[in-house]
Amino acid sequence: MKIMFFELIRIVMMRMIAGKRYYSENVEKNEIKEAKKFREITMEISRIVDASNMEYYLPVLGLLGDGRTMRNQFLLRRDPKTRFLRISGTYSTLVRVSSLSYVIFRITLPLPSTLEVVLLAAGTKTTATTMEWALSLLLNNPKVLKKAKIEIDNLVGDERLLEESDMIKLPYLRFIINETLRMYNLAPLLVPHHSSEECFVGGYCIPTDTMLLVNLWAIQNDLEIWKDPGKFQPERFEDLRGTRDGFKFMPYGFGRRGCPEEALASRIIGLALGLVIQCFDLENFGKEMVDMTEGIEVSLSKAQPLMAMSCPRPIATKLFSP
């Protein structure tokens, strides 16, 4: 499941950034090599984002250069004629009008932008791994999974697939995603913040130029705020008015430096997870519960990738049969 969710997100991100899929079944042969390289690089980006950087402690090491330079050169290659971002192969005319790369290029001309790399770094692992956690939790809680299935079936029926516009009418699916983000947030310490001037936080004086970490995990699992925080109970979100109700739940951070793609991420996760639930009967691989051990990276990922057994439901057979 981990591989599939990552592949899906890479495709969505590249459609957004470059205006085309990074890989599909009918790509030309010479593009396959580039697609593989791109996949390796996005995996490397995740590793780098998660790792401590020796350069922070010994700045002189920066002079030696590292894989990031190579990565950025590859990702930021632009077509010499059009100057559009080149990730894999040539571009269709669609790219010229609809890709983020085009918009950024128009704004930042003539400087190459690293925003695309930032989006890949910030958006790929967060979204894919949240889906993996959510599905792991559902497999360990079959009653919740059944309830989600009933909600989707009642709304959508068996003649069509779930669509983005349905999301607003599926509160239980939304509660499941919220509960996943409460328990397993990919950014348990958010992103380090920095005080540009002296300020007060919780009564403490924070001098200028201080790095501030917010322990989001502690807030979202605080026994004084949440009843049985270790239990997966999507229903608890029924009583929560507004997502950030008193700042006890803020999986995407808050304020000017909060995640700019909260709406995009929740739509992608909702739609992808909803479609998996709608189209497949899923079971644990083996008799044991899914292993929920957390990895050791800075971002909260699973130590063991999720494996699941899936059987297409009648709706999938009906809609996908040739």
Ligand code: HEM
């Ligand atoms: C489940 C999915 C996601 C989660 C949980 C998440 C969470 C976060 C968090 C906690 C922050 C830091 C906020 C803070 O420190 O106050 C952040 C920042 C950011 N996120 Fe997301 N994010 C997700 C998906 C995405 C996606 C899909 C994209 C892009 C396509 C994205 C782009 C960014 C960027 C660019 C920033 C930095 C914003 C800044 O520093 O001003 N994120 N995200």
